[in-house]
Amino acid sequence: xxxxxxxxxxxxxxxxxxxxxxRAELVQAASRAKPGDTILLAPGRYEGGAAxxxxxGTPQSPIVIRAADPKKPPVFEGGGSxxxxxxxxxxxxxxxxxxKPRDNGLNIDDGGKYDASSHHVTIRNIRISDLxxxxxxxxxxxxxxxxxxxxxxxxxxxxxxxxMVGCHxxxxxxxxxxxxxxxxxxxxxxxANIKVQRCRFEEFGERGVNxxxxxxxxxxxxxxxxxxxxxxxxxxSITVEGCTFSxxxxxxxxxxxxxxxxxxxxxxxxxxxxxxxxxxxxSPDFILSRNGVFEDNLIxxxxxxxxxxxxxxxxxxxxxxxxxxxxxxxxSDRPTGSKPNLPTPESNGVYGQDPKIGGDLKVTVLSPxxxxxxxxxxx
Numbered sequence: 001x002x003x004x005x006x007x008x009x010x011x012x013x014x015x016x017x018x019x020x021x022x023r024a025e026l027v028q029a030a031s032r033a034k035p036g037d038t039i040l041l042a043p044g045r046y047e048g049g050a051a052x053x054x055x056x057g058t059p060q061s062p063i064v065i066r067a068a069d070p071k072k073p074p075v076f077e078g079g080g081s082x083x084x085x086x087x088x089x090x091x092x093x094x095x096x097x098x099x100k101p102r103d104n105g106l107n108i109d110d111g112g113k114y115d116a117s118s119h120h121v122t123i124r125n126i127r128i129s130d131l132x133x134x135x136x137x138x139x140x141x142x143x144x145x146x147x148x149x150x151x152x153x154x155x156x157x158x159x160x161x162x163x164m165v166g167c168h169x170x171x172x173x174x175x176x177x178x179x180x181x182x183x184x185x186x187x188x189x190x191x192a193n194i195k196v197q198r199c200r201f202e203e204f205g206e207r208g209v210n211x212x213x214x215x216x217x218x219x220x221x222x223x224x225x226x227x228x229x230x231x232x233x234x235x236x237s238i239t240v241e242g243c244t245f246s247x248x249x250x251x252x253x254x255x256x257x258x259x260x261x262x263x264x265x266x267x268x269x270x271x272x273x274x275x276x277x278x279x280x281x282x283s284p285d286f287i288l289s290r291n292g293v294f295e296d297n298l299i300x301x302x303x304x305x306x307x308x309x310x311x312x313x314x315x316x317x318x319x320x321x322x323x324x325x326x327x328x329x330x331x332s333d334r335p336t337g338s339k340p341n342l343p344t345p346e347s348n349g350v351y352g353q354d355p356k357i358g359g360d361l362k363v364t365v366l367s368p369x370x371x372x373x374x375x376x377x378x379x
Contacts, residue, residue, distance in 0.1 A: 008269020019065035019068055023047045024067075036061035041096070043072035048079025048101050053111060057090030059120070067095035071127070075099060076325045081140070086111035087118055094124035103136055105154070109144030114166070114221050119145040129155040133181060137163040141170075142189075143221045150174050157181050160210070165189035166221025173197045180205035180248075188213030188255075190220040190227070192236040196243060200379070203247040207276070211254035211262075212289065214280035229285040233258035240265060242377030244361045247271065250312065252294070254322075256281045259291040264377035266361050267299045272307040274299050274340065278315035290318040295325040298373030300357055303334045308359075328369045330355055 018033075019040045020026045027050055029039050035058040057063040067073040075097040076082040080100040084107040085091070098105040105128035110117045121144060128138040138154035138161045141147070147170040152163040154177050161177040164170070164187040173284050177184040177199065184204040189195045201208045212234035212335060217224045234256035242265045245251035251267050253276040254260055267274055301310065310329075313319045324346040330353060331338040338352040355369030362375045370376065 014045070023050050024133070026050060026053065030055055030065065035063065035090070036062040038066065040066065041069035041074040042068050044074060046076045048076045048082035050076070050079070050100070051080070051084045051086075052088070052187045052189040053086040055085065055088045055091055059090060062092050062120070062122075064092045064094070066093070067228055070095040073097045073127075074362040076101075078102065081105070081107040083107070085109075085121075086114070087113065088121060089118060090120045092122040092124070092307050093126065094122070096126050098126065098128040101136075102132065104140040105131060105138045105157075106142045108144050109141070110221070114143060114223050117143045117145045117168075117221065119147070121147045121231045123147070123149045124151055126152045127154075128152070128157075131157045133158045137161070139163070140210045141165070142166050142219070143167070145169055147171075148173070152176075155179050160184065160186040161204070162186070164191050164194065164362075165215060165219055167194065169193045171195045172195060172199060174199065176200045176202070178202035183207040183210040183253075184248075186210040186213055187238055188234045189215035190222060190224070190233070190235075191238070194235075195239045195241070197239070198242040198374075201243065201245045201248065201251065202249075204245070206249045207253045208245045208248055208251035209240050209243075209300040210234045210253050210255060211235055211240070211260045212253075212257040212280075214256070229330070230287070232283075232286045234281055235260070239263075242374050242379075244268070244374045245270070246361065248276070250276045252276070253278060254289050254292045255279070256286060256289050257292065258287050261293040261295075262297065262347060263293070263295045264372065264374060266299045266357075266375070267297060267301075268357070269305060269360055270301060270363065271305055274301070274310045275315045275321050276312040277315070277343070278312075278314040282316055288316060290321040292322040294322065294327065294374045296327065296376070297368050298328045298355060298357070299340075300330050300332055300355065303331055303337050306331070309350075311331040311341055311343065313343060326351065328355060328372045
């Protein structure tokens with residue numbers, strides 16, 4: 001063990017573990033990190049606005065940035081983005097708290113190099129809260145591939161809790177999103193092969209999961225010119241499964257998407273719709289929002305918070321390409337009005353039976369809805 005002293009910081013180095021106590025020490029340690037290093041953040045408050053670039057672990061030896069004591073996590077407050085990482089690979093970030101950033105909470109991107117994505121990043125047990133209203137995201141990802149966001153909690157954001165632009169092969173699992181702004185999770189700008197799994201959305205704002213969206217053409221990853229005209233999409237091959245949605249306006253929005261599956265989710269008391277099918281990128285070069293699958297979901301709603309039969313279909317979409325199967329629909333204040341107005345016939349749907357859903361959005365083993373919804377999800 002040795003002590004390295006500089007004018008900026010004092011670090012304790014032992015077996016590739018480096019303990020830091022403030023933002024300057026963290027930035028310096030990260031700039032020197034080698035594969036296999038772990039940077040431990042001592043308990044305390046840290047100034048936000050820390051920026052990092054070119055941090056590269058290896059598959060066998062990732063670089064880890066985490067709390068020294070997960071029971072006393074460091075708190076980052078303020079800054080534009082509290083923590084921003086550009087051009088990083090094989091990196092794990094965990095056990096941190098972010099409060100009141102002025103822009104985004106955690107930002108990970110490819111540094112504008114669209115042919116060299118950041119990749120293999122794990123974000124675990126991060127708590128982010130109190131962002132400004134407007135386009136300010138809890139976790140902002142641009143050009144990130146092969147990633148995992150797990151057991152995080154994001155509260156009171158402005159734009160999206162998690163916003164993905166041009167991201168691929170990612171999984172979000174076990175996260176909680178509450179008291180949101182525009183959307184809970186958004187994947188757009190050429191994003192593909194994303195799973196949102198076992199997450200909880202509570203009063204998430206306008207849209208729970210925005211499957212697609214509207215992106216400036218210059219921000220697509222891969223670059224829009226590499227996708228043939230007529231085949232371009234905002235999102236493709238997105239899966240939402242095993243999640244619970246409580247409140248909010250519309251838990252699921254298919255927006256300029258080319259194929260998505262929404263299955264085994266529980267939806268409780270949406271503000272207007274269960275589903276929206278929309279097209280916000282209006283160009284003949286883009287596919288019409290199409291090929292959505294909505295199956296094995298449990299939807300409980302009230303007639304006074306239910307518009308257009310629970311499905312909002314915008315112009316320039318392909319609603320007849322959507323498929324519906326085995327969903328369980330219950331209007332709690334008017335059971336006879338439980339059947340939704342779907343764009344295509346549903347296979348084996350159930351309408352008007354009380355699922356006997358509990359306060360935790362689960363049902364008993366005797367419930368007629370025991371085989372659908374988040375409680376029935378099996379990976």
